[in-house]
Amino acid sequence: MTNAIPQILPKSGFPRLIEALRAHHYRIVGPVVRDGALHWDEIAGVEDLPIGWQDTQQPGQYRLERTETTTWFGIVHGPDSIKRLTFVPREPLLTIERKAKKVTVTPQMPEPTPTALLGVRACDVAGLLVHDRIFLQGRYADPYYQVRRDALLVIAVNCTRAHKTCFCASMGTGPRAQSGYDLALTEFEDEFLVSVGSEKGREIIELLELPSASPAYQRQEQERIDACAASQVRGLQEQHRLPQGLYEVHEHPRWETVAHRCLACANCTMVCPTCFCHTVEDHPDLSHTRNERVRLWDSCFTPQHGMIHGKNFRPTIADRYRMWLTHKLASWIDQFGVSGCVGCGRCLTWCPVGIDLTEELHALMRENVDQATP
Amino acid sequence: MKAVKTSIPGTRQPRRPRLAVAKFASCDGCQLTLLNLEDELLAVGDALEVTYFPEASSRMRGGPYDIALVEGSISMPEHARQLAELRKQARVLITIGACATAGGIQALRNWADLESYKRAVYPTPAYxxxxxxSTPISEHVSVDFELWGCPIDKQQLLRVLTDVLAGVQPFLPAHSVCLDCKRQGHPCVLVAKGLPCLGPVTRTGCGAICPGMGRDCYGCFGPVEGASPGPGIPPNTASLSDHFSSQFHLIPVELVRRFRGINGYLRPFREESHAWESSNKDSDAHR
Structure with missing residues (x-):
C-alpha cells in the first residue's frame, strides 16, 4: 500500500479532505498555537492551522514566530507528543463503592470520539508504534489504551524542515513517516503530496479522486525530505553499540557530572513520546464508601517512583538520570525489541536547563572507548 | 501514622474523632481553606467533632484532641509554651501551610535585625x-504530617484528613510542579517564555496555578522532596539558579530574592539564597 503512487492534493482542495473525514465521522484534531507553544486541539477547518508560524528550538529553549511564509505545517512540534491522546495524562480506571457490606467495582472505560489526527510528525508516528508494542502486545493488552488507539486515524506530515534538537534521521524514524500512518502528507507551496498507508486511509482519499504525482514530483519530494535529514546537526551515532555499550558504563563519572545539572523535574519524561511510566492512585472520599482509582503520568525522576517498602532505592539525581537514560536507550531494546528513543529532540528542548541526551551519550561512550584503548 | 478510630469511653459505640484547629503567627488563610471546603464541609462535620476552632466558633473546648491542625510559625515567647501544651493534647499533629511548615514569609526577619524592624513599625517598640x-513547628515539637503551601490546597487537606481517619499514612506526592504543568498541558513558561520559574524545584500541590496563568512559579509549596534532602537529592536549586544567571541574566540580588520568599527559611532555599548573597558580596568587593 505504501508503495502506491502518491497523489496531489491542492491546498485549495484541502477542505474536501476535511469534509471526507467528517463524512467518516471523525472529529479533526490538529496543531494549534496557544500561549507561545504548539498544542493538539480540535480544529474547525484550515483557518485554525498555524499558517505562517515557525518554531525555533534548541536545548532549553522554544520560541514561536510568525513568518512571511504561507507554510501550513511550519512548526515542527510542540511539547506534546500524540501520547496525550492515547496514553492520557489522567485516566480514570474504575470506581469502588461500598454499600452496607457489599463492595461494587465498576470499570470506567473511556468512550473516545473517532479522531483524525492531522499533522503528526514521523517521530511521533514512530513513538506511537513503540507504545503499541508496550500496551498492546503480549498476554495483557491495556484496554484503556486500546480503545483510544482504535479511535485514531493518523495523518502524518513528512518533515521538510528540522530544528537544532531534531535527530530522527540517526534513529531511522524520520523525517519521512515510515509506517503506522493512515495518510502521509508532504507540503509544497501550493499543494500536498498524499501517500496512503492503510486501508482506512485509502477509503478516505478515494473519495477525493486526486491525480497521481509524476516521477519528477516524487523525486522533488524525496529531495526535500533528504535535505531535511541532512540538515540535522545531532545524532545518536553510538546507536549500533547499544544496548551493551551503556551497560558497560554503569559506574562512569559522567553520571555525577550530569546530575549536577539535572533538576529531576521530570519534564523530559513528560514530553517524551515513548515514556509510559504511570502511577495508580486511589482517591477515596471522606466517608470511605467511594473510591476512584486513576492512572496518572508518572516519571522515573519522581521520589515515589523508586520507593519500595518505605525506602527509595534511587535516592539521588544521578541514580535517576542513569535509570532513565539506560532504560530509554539500552534496556528498552532488550525489553521491547526497539529503542525507546525516536529522535524527536523534545527532551533537549523542554529540559529547563537544556541537557542534551545525545551529548550525554557521546560523553559516556566516547570516554569508554578511550578507557578501553590501551 | 497513629489510627484515630475512637469510641465513647466504656463502650464500643464509635464517637467522632475530636478536631482542634490552632494558630500561631499567620494570616489565617490556611484555616480558611478548611472552611472553604464548601462541598465537603458537611461531610467533614459528620466525620469529625470540631472541638476547638476559634476561627470558626467561639465555643472552644479543651483537649485531648485526636487531630490537631496547626497553622502559623513560632514567633513569640508564649507560642513555644502553647505549642508544647497542644502537642501533649494531640494524638496526631499536622502542620498546615508555609508558616507552620517552613517559618513563613515572616521568617525573612531571621536575616534582619529585629529591633530595627520593631522601631520602624511600632510607636512603642518596648511593648x-x-x-x-520565626521558625517552623517542627523545630519545636514532633510533627506527624506537614501540609505545604501558601495557602494549603483544599484537596490535599481533605486527602490528609481522609487518610488519617482511615488510620493510614497520608498520601501526598512530592514531585515537582513541572509534572502538573505537563499533565495539564500548560506550556512551559521557563522554556517557551524565558521566565525564571521555580517549578522544577518546587513541590507539587497547588495544581500549577501560576504557570497555568502564564506566570512563573515562586515556590509557595516549598522545596520538592522536603526540607532536608541528602546530598545529590532534589531540589537541585544550584543548577536552576545557575541557568537563571547565565541564560536569563538574573543578577545575584534577584536570585537571593527568588529563593528567599514564603519558604525561604527552609534549608534548600536558604542555602541557595546564601550562596548568591555571598557571591553578591564578592562582586561588590571586586568593584
Missing part, C-alpha cells in the same frame, strides 16, 4: 514581645 526568629 512588642517577639522572638528574634
Amino acid at each position: 512588642i514581645q517577639s522572638l528574634r526568629t
Whole structure:
C-alpha cells in the first residue's frame, strides 16, 4: 500500500479532505498555537492551522514566530507528543463503592470520539508504534489504551524542515513517516503530496479522486525530505553499540557530572513520546464508601517512583538520570525489541536547563572507548 | 501514622474523632481553606467533632484532641509554651501551610535585625514581645504530617484528613510542579517564555496555578522532596539558579530574592539564597 503512487492534493482542495473525514465521522484534531507553544486541539477547518508560524528550538529553549511564509505545517512540534491522546495524562480506571457490606467495582472505560489526527510528525508516528508494542502486545493488552488507539486515524506530515534538537534521521524514524500512518502528507507551496498507508486511509482519499504525482514530483519530494535529514546537526551515532555499550558504563563519572545539572523535574519524561511510566492512585472520599482509582503520568525522576517498602532505592539525581537514560536507550531494546528513543529532540528542548541526551551519550561512550584503548 | 478510630469511653459505640484547629503567627488563610471546603464541609462535620476552632466558633473546648491542625510559625515567647501544651493534647499533629511548615514569609526577619524592624513599625517598640526568629513547628515539637503551601490546597487537606481517619499514612506526592504543568498541558513558561520559574524545584500541590496563568512559579509549596534532602537529592536549586544567571541574566540580588520568599527559611532555599548573597558580596568587593 505504501508503495502506491502518491497523489496531489491542492491546498485549495484541502477542505474536501476535511469534509471526507467528517463524512467518516471523525472529529479533526490538529496543531494549534496557544500561549507561545504548539498544542493538539480540535480544529474547525484550515483557518485554525498555524499558517505562517515557525518554531525555533534548541536545548532549553522554544520560541514561536510568525513568518512571511504561507507554510501550513511550519512548526515542527510542540511539547506534546500524540501520547496525550492515547496514553492520557489522567485516566480514570474504575470506581469502588461500598454499600452496607457489599463492595461494587465498576470499570470506567473511556468512550473516545473517532479522531483524525492531522499533522503528526514521523517521530511521533514512530513513538506511537513503540507504545503499541508496550500496551498492546503480549498476554495483557491495556484496554484503556486500546480503545483510544482504535479511535485514531493518523495523518502524518513528512518533515521538510528540522530544528537544532531534531535527530530522527540517526534513529531511522524520520523525517519521512515510515509506517503506522493512515495518510502521509508532504507540503509544497501550493499543494500536498498524499501517500496512503492503510486501508482506512485509502477509503478516505478515494473519495477525493486526486491525480497521481509524476516521477519528477516524487523525486522533488524525496529531495526535500533528504535535505531535511541532512540538515540535522545531532545524532545518536553510538546507536549500533547499544544496548551493551551503556551497560558497560554503569559506574562512569559522567553520571555525577550530569546530575549536577539535572533538576529531576521530570519534564523530559513528560514530553517524551515513548515514556509510559504511570502511577495508580486511589482517591477515596471522606466517608470511605467511594473510591476512584486513576492512572496518572508518572516519571522515573519522581521520589515515589523508586520507593519500595518505605525506602527509595534511587535516592539521588544521578541514580535517576542513569535509570532513565539506560532504560530509554539500552534496556528498552532488550525489553521491547526497539529503542525507546525516536529522535524527536523534545527532551533537549523542554529540559529547563537544556541537557542534551545525545551529548550525554557521546560523553559516556566516547570516554569508554578511550578507557578501553590501551 | 497513629489510627484515630475512637469510641465513647466504656463502650464500643464509635464517637467522632475530636478536631482542634490552632494558630500561631499567620494570616489565617490556611484555616480558611478548611472552611472553604464548601462541598465537603458537611461531610467533614459528620466525620469529625470540631472541638476547638476559634476561627470558626467561639465555643472552644479543651483537649485531648485526636487531630490537631496547626497553622502559623513560632514567633513569640508564649507560642513555644502553647505549642508544647497542644502537642501533649494531640494524638496526631499536622502542620498546615508555609508558616507552620517552613517559618513563613515572616521568617525573612531571621536575616534582619529585629529591633530595627520593631522601631520602624511600632510607636512603642518596648511593648512588642517577639522572638528574634520565626521558625517552623517542627523545630519545636514532633510533627506527624506537614501540609505545604501558601495557602494549603483544599484537596490535599481533605486527602490528609481522609487518610488519617482511615488510620493510614497520608498520601501526598512530592514531585515537582513541572509534572502538573505537563499533565495539564500548560506550556512551559521557563522554556517557551524565558521566565525564571521555580517549578522544577518546587513541590507539587497547588495544581500549577501560576504557570497555568502564564506566570512563573515562586515556590509557595516549598522545596520538592522536603526540607532536608541528602546530598545529590532534589531540589537541585544550584543548577536552576545557575541557568537563571547565565541564560536569563538574573543578577545575584534577584536570585537571593527568588529563593528567599514564603519558604525561604527552609534549608534548600536558604542555602541557595546564601550562596548568591555571598557571591553578591564578592562582586561588590571586586568593584
